[in-house]
Amino acid sequence: MxxxxxxxxxxxxxxxxxxxxxxxxxxxxxxxxxxxxxxxxxxxxxxxxxxxxxxxxxxxxxxxxxxxxxxxxxxxxxxxxxxxxxxxxxxxxxxxxxxxxxxxxxxxxxxxxxPDGAHSSFTPIQKAISYSMTSPFTTGGIRGNKKHIGQFHxxxxxxxxxxxxxxxxxxxxxxxxxxxxxxxxxxxxxxxxxxxxxxxxxxxxxxTSFKQFYKQVHFFGRARINIYKHFPSELKLVHFFPACFTIFLFLGLILNLLKHPLAAFCNTMLGLWVLLIFFHSLAVNRSVKVAFLSIFASFIQLAGYGLGFIQDFWKRIILRK
Known part of the structure; x- marks a missing residue:
């Protein structure tokens, strides 16, 4: 061969x-x-x-x-x-x-x-970004995991x-x-x-930086809507998760500013997710620093993708531009 x-x-x-x-x-x-x-x-x-x-x-x-x-x-x-x-x-x-x-x-x-992974020579930020792109608590394991959700692409x-x-x-x-x-x-x-x-x-x-990573995942969110325009059946419920996460963050911020009783529930749910990310990354990477950075990387991965998804969903599907 x-x-x-x-x-x-x-x-x-x-x-x-x-x-x-x-x-x-x-x-x-x-x-x-x-x-x-x-x-x-x-x-x-x-x-x-x-x-x-x-x-x-x-x-x-x-x-x-x-x-x-x-x-x-x-x-x-x-x-x-x-x-x-x-x-x-x-x-x-x-x-x-x-x-x-x-x-x-x-x-x-x-x-x-x-699949992809993090090499020992990678910087802590690169390892954190690699974690966020492969974690079951962010992408659901769709990027090279044997137990990925849905059809493997x-x-x-x-x-x-x-x-x-x-x-x-x-x-x-x-x-x-x-x-x-x-x-x-x-x-x-x-x-x-x-x-x-x-x-x-x-x-x-x-x-190599969170700023570059944000631009990349924002582009990925927009790309999912572009795929939908070619194959409508390929827009699955799981693809809405980053957008829902982004909306949840925005609503949680408003509830906290208004001191609404539901703010405590939002804070608790978000806190549990942060702990899951930290301890799972710690188990995978065996580094407290990488585990801490993985929290930021995971926020950026989901919010960046979610914002890109929402942007083009509104523009290309709702407004039909």
């Missing part, structure tokens, strides 16, 4: 250097790497070139179109039987391709996704598709705003088999 690893890149030369280094350590060697620079100003051509003797690697530069169409650009030039997509801010364990190859030979998936920071999937689907039809989920739904609608490979973990850095 020959893999083609597709990596879209936009103004992140340091990240691609770290990612490519981890790929030189792979125990399974039947793969090529395609780095597609999506109109970057701060390019990484020299960094990619420095790996030419360590990896079967190709570098391409194209006009900026967004990550979805940039992946398509890579698919069209890939030689592999299976295409693997990584975000540039990932670190890849040395047995990743070996794990994926063994699983695919046994289970014959047409498309797969894998691979996320494009860590996913793979067969060549046949690419040839029949034509790849992404959205370049941003939920492009990976739309693609996954369309793959499934054509009868292809999709599954989670639990051992195919990557270490996903995500964002």
């Amino acid at each position: 020959f893999f083609s690893i597709i990596i879209p890149l936009y103004n992140r030369p340091q990240e691609i250097d770290e990612l490519l280094y981890t790929l030189t350590k792979q125990t399974y060697l039947q793969f090529e790497v395609l780095v597609i620079e999506d109109g970057s100003v701060n390019g990484a051509k020299d960094i990619v070139k420095s790996y030419s003797e360590k990896l079967d690697i190709s570098y391409y530069f194209k006009d900026n179109e967004g990550q979805g169409f940039t992946r398509n650009y890579g698919f069209a030039r890939a030689k592999g039987d299976y295409f693997v997509v990584f975000d540039s801010d990932c670190l890849i364990p040395e047995d990743y391709l070996e794990t994926v190859k063994d699983f695919l030979l046994e289970h014959q998936l047409d498309a797969y996704g894998g 691979p996320r494009s920071f860590n996913m793979g598709i067969s060549r046949e999937v690419w040839e029949r689907t034509g790849g992404y039809i959205l370049t941003r705003l939920g492009e990976d989920i739309e693609f996954s739904i369309r793959i499934q609608s054509l009868g292809f088999k999709i599954g989670l490979i639990p051992g195919a973990i990557v270490y996903h850095k995500r964002r």
